[in-house]
Amino acid sequence: MSLPAHVKTANRKPVYAFVGNPNCGKSTLFNALTGLKQKVGNYPGVTVERKIGTAYSQHGQPMTVIDLPGAYSLAARSPDEAVTRDVLLGRRTDTEMPDRIVCIVDGSNLERNLYLVHQILDLGRPIILVVNMMDLATKAGLEIRVNQLEKQLGIPVIAAQAARGQGVIELKLAMSRQDLPLPRHRWDIPAEISSAVSEIQASLQNFDHKPPLIARAESLLLLTDQDPLRVSGSQPISPQTSKILQNWKTTWEKAGTDWAGTLVAARYDAIGKLTADSVHQVDTFVAQNTSDRIDAITTHGLWGWAVLGALMTALFLSIFTLAEYPMGLIEATVVTLSDAVKGAMPAGDLRDLITDGAIAGVGGVVIFLPQILILFFFIGLLESTGYMARAAFIMDRLMGKVGLNGKSFIPLLSSYACAIPGIMATRTIEDPKDRLVTILVAPFMSCSARLPVYLLMIAALVPNGEVPLLTKVGLMLLMYALGTFGAFGFAWLFKRTLLKGEPPLMIMELPPYRMPKIKDVTLHMIERAGLFLKRAGTIILAISIVLWALTAFPKAREEATAAEQIAQSYAGQAGKLIEPVIKPLGFNWEIGIGLISSFAAREVFVSSMSVVFNVEEDEEDTTPLREALQNSRWPDGRPLFTPLVCLTLMIFYVFAMQCISTVAIVKRETNSWKWPLFQIGYQTGFAWLLCLAVFQIGSALGY
Amino acid sequence: MADSISLSALTVGASAVVKSYPIKGTAFIRLREMGLLPGTRIILMRSAPMGDPLEIKVRGYNLTLRKAEADHISVEPIEDK
Numbered sequence: 073m074s075l076p077a078h079v080k081t082a083n084r085k086p087v088y089a090f091v092g093n094p095n096c097g098k099s100t101l102f103n104a105l106t107g108l109k110q111k112v113g114n115y116p117g118v119t120v121e122r123k124i125g126t127a128y129s130q131h132g133q134p135m136t137v138i139d140l141p142g143a144y145s146l147a148a149r150s151p152d153e154a155v156t157r158d159v160l161l162g163r164r165t166d167t168e169m170p171d172r173i174v175c176i177v178d179g180s181n182l183e184r185n186l187y188l189v190h191q192i193l194d195l196g197r198p199i200i201l202v203v204n205m206m207d208l209a210t211k212a213g214l215e216i217r218v219n220q221l222e223k224q225l226g227i228p229v230i231a232a233q234a235a236r237g238q239g240v241i242e243l244k245l246a247m248s249r250q251d252l253p254l255p256r257h258r259w260d261i262p263a264e265i266s267s268a269v270s271e272i273q274a275s276l277q278n279f280d281h282k283p284p285l286i287a288r289a290e291s292l293l294l295l296t297d298q299d300p301l302r303v304s305g306s307q308p309i310s311p312q313t314s315k316i317l318q319n320w321k322t323t324w325e326k327a328g329t330d331w332a333g334t335l336v337a338a339r340y341d342a343i344g345k346l347t348a349d350s351v352h353q354v355d356t357f358v359a360q361n362t363s364d365r366i367d368a369i370t371t372h373g374l375w376g377w378a379v380l381g382a383l384m385t386a387l388f389l390s391i392f393t394l395a396e397y398p399m400g401l402i403e404a405t406v407v408t409l410s411d412a413v414k415g416a417m418p419a420g421d422l423r424d425l426i427t428d429g430a431i432a433g434v435g436g437v438v439i440f441l442p443q444i445l446i447l448f449f450f451i452g453l454l455e456s457t458g459y460m461a462r463a464a465f466i467m468d469r470l471m472g473k474v475g476l477n478g479k480s481f482i483p484l485l486s487s488y489a490c491a492i493p494g495i496m497a498t499r500t501i502e503d504p505k506d507r508l509v510t511i512l513v514a515p516f517m518s519c520s521a522r523l524p525v526y527l528l529m530i531a532a533l534v535p536n537g538e539v540p541l542l543t544k545v546g547l548m549l550l551m552y553a554l555g556t557f558g559a560f561g562f563a564w565l566f567k568r569t570l571l572k573g574e575p576p577l578m579i580m581e582l583p584p585y586r587m588p589k590i591k592d593v594t595l596h597m598i599e600r601a602g603l604f605l606k607r608a609g610t611i612i613l614a615i616s617i618v619l620w621a622l623t624a625f626p627k628a629r630e631e632a633t634a635a636e637q638i639a640q641s642y643a644g645q646a647g648k649l650i651e652p653v654i655k656p657l658g659f660n661w662e663i664g665i666g667l668i669s670s671f672a673a674r675e676v677f678v679s680s681m682s683v684v685f686n687v688e689e690d691e692e693d694t695t696p697l698r699e700a701l702q703n704s705r706w707p708d709g710r711p712l713f714t715p716l717v718c719l720t721l722m723i724f725y726v727f728a729m730q731c732i733s734t735v736a737i738v739k740r741e742t743n744s745w746k747w748p749l750f751q752i753g754y755q756t757g758f759a760w761l762l763c764l765a766v767f768q769i770g771s772a773l774g775y
Numbered sequence: 776m777a778d779s780i781s782l783s784a785l786t787v788g789a790s791a792v793v794k795s796y797p798i799k800g801t802a803f804i805r806l807r808e809m810g811l812l813p814g815t816r817i818i819l820m821r822s823a824p825m826g827d828p829l830e831i832k833v834r835g836y837n838l839t840l841r842k843a844e845a846d847h848i849s850v851e852p853i854e855d856k
Contacts (some may be wrong), residue, residue: 144805144809145805145808147804147808149801149805180817180835181834181835181836183810183835184810184832184836187808187810192824212835253848280841296804330798332796332798332804332807333798333807333812336804336807337812337813338781340812361835364820364832367820367821367830367837368821371821371824371830372824373824373825374824377824383840408832409783420847461839465822465823465839466825467830468823468827468839468841469823469825469826469827469828470825470830472827472841478828517804521820552835559801573841574801576830577801577802577805577840577841577844578807578839578840578841579802579805579839579840579844580838580839581809581836581837581838581839582836582837582838582839583836583837586838623805725810759846
């Protein structure tokens with residue numbers, strides 16, 4: 073057995089891959105080793121997070137470390153696992169094949185964690201095994217003899233407790249070794265499948281030009297990969313190899329051979345032999361550990377709902393109260409900045425472009441950043457404590473009714489505050505189709521940017537603006553309910569038509585509860601927010617400038633008021649242009665301008681209405697605007713904002729896709745313009761149809 | 776020895792040994808990879824508040840699966856002492 077030539081070259085910066093099951097403490101270890109020297113991005117073509125960092129050996133030599141996505145098996149069932157598999161097998165052209173592999177396992181859950189390690193041992197690369205969470209293993213009544221494991225496997229095995237920083241130095245020392253040994257572990261491939269494995273291996277070597285050991289590992293993998301999940305960026309296997317594979321499968325199927333099961337069982341047998349010598353089990357079945365006792369409450373038929381409800385209430389309370397102060401600060405900063413530019417520059421289009429276009433536009437989105445950060449932090453907290461999986465467990469039945477699984481719950485719930493973190497949180501959903509459906513329906517949830525629009529419309533309902541509290545609350549609830557039903561209805565529809573797939577699985581680990589690592593959660597939050605600003609920022613800036621230009625050009629005569637200017641601008645012309653389309657909904661061209669400007673963010677509707685109806689904008693008091701709306705008339709003298717129009721407009725805001733930041737993030741998360749464009753089309757189309765029905769039926773009934 | 780029943784028919788808190796389940800299908804391959812093999816000992820921990828999915832303890836960790844899968848998994852209950 074020979075190492076690939078480059079591994080031996082001492083001068084080359086070695087590339088390490090960190091691999092392990094989800095919840096094994098891999099990221100904590102990765103953060104501890106690389107500090108903040110990390111590059112976070114996406115693997116090209118798939119929305120799987122790619123984390124690469126630099127660690128330093130004991131001699132100060134830099135080492136590249138790739139933190140691969142958590143995986144239970146190399147027989148991938150999710151895009152995350154597919155990327156891990158493809159990087160390890162050298163199938164990806166965008167990521168170099170790691171020279172050395174660090175496998176991290178949860179010591180308290182050794183057998184299942186070793187399954188992935190066992191698949192990786194086949195690769196014949198230098199491996200370091202880190203047995204993490206030794207404290208939990210001890211608590212679970214396990215005594216793990218690291219030396220014994222080391223002897224059996226022939227590779228360095230390190231006992232660690234990454235959360236407390238134990239084992240990090242030992243790992244660094246092992247990673248600094250030039251002479252990292254290859255695993256010694258040998259196991260017998262079951263007789264039923266051994267000739268198939270050799271045949272596929274030979275074909276992989278001949279036709280796919282794989283090195284022998286990789287070919288062997290890959291041939292074993294192809295047998296458990298019944299429906300090999302391909303993700304973009306990975307190279308397909310040759311037709312010759314897939315034909316051989318297909319022939320074997322047909323033969324086995326006829327004979328009733330359980331080829332995949334046999335292979336899995338053989339691996340667990342081998343793992344059983346390993347652990348028999350190296351793990352001393354005081355008691356295999358500790359019936360009730362601490363997590364189980366917590367679960368007795370958190371997943372209880374009654375208390376479970378109470379805990380879930382309380383946590384979610386706390387989340388929304390903190391979003392709306394904690395975010396208020398920083399939001400005010402951002403708003404003040406935007407105003408100060410804009411005033412400073414106004415003071416420093418001569419009046420003109422360039423100045424307006426910067427203040428009214430760039431600063432106001434970006435400011436309108438950045439203002440939601442505090443809410444987005446709180447949501448990211450909260451979602452990170454739920455993930456790192458282990459509660460996220462419990463919420464999915466509780467909600468699975470309900471979500472299952474529309475063909476989704478419990479994991480869609482938190483993303484959808486987050487979307488009530490803002491769809492952006494909600495959509496970014498869909499990455500925990502393994503099934504690509506379920507994930508897409510969740511992304512497609514998430515914007516129906518009434519986010520906080522819609523609130524100002526709802527409030528204005530409710531205020532405009534009655535002449536004195538004093539809407540009875542009950543009506544107010546009732547209407548608000550109606551809007552939230554409409555969005556929720558819309559989301560579930562469309563999810564149901566999509567799962568049956570467009571994105572038909574296998575019924576979603578709920579094979580999910582409930583990880584033990586853990587104290588959250590605030591540092592990791594914060595880091596994660598900053599990464600996510602950074603990604604949002606980086607990816608959505610440019611699109612938001614561009615659209616803001618375009619929207620500004622639409623209202624600023626062509627120029628009206630010198631002494632024109634703002635209302636006159638906007639009326640004859642491109643935006644005004646566009647409003648008039650779309651008037652025939654929105655007239656059946658009871659909207660005129662002035663409302664049309666508001667709808668168009670809402671693409672920056674929905675709450676912009678309020679400020680553009682102020683401009684259109686020539687009202688001095690006032691954050692605190694919308695009375696003048698309300699009165700202006702109520703006094704507005706169609707050319708023939710009919711009032712424009714009748715209660716029915718107000719209601720129709722609110723319904724339009726529930727369903728229409730108007731938020732450019734969401735469009736930008738959907739583009740990023742689905743990797744194409746196809747889905748965000750589809751979303752704009754179907755959501756806005758449905759909004760139009762529904763509003764048409766509401767307005768026409770309402771009018772016919774005499775409202 | 777008791778007779779085989781389906782996993783979803785097991786009473787909460789009871790232990791059992793997995794006997795057999797279908798060899799084909801994404802779900803069943805993944806369940807095997809997660810360590811649920813014929814001969815493996817499990818405990819049915821609980822069902823979710825709405826009755827589905829189920830939570831089992833297998834190889835020292837907690838795993839959830841839907842009744843739709845559990846229906847096809849035959850287990851042999853172990854009498855508690």
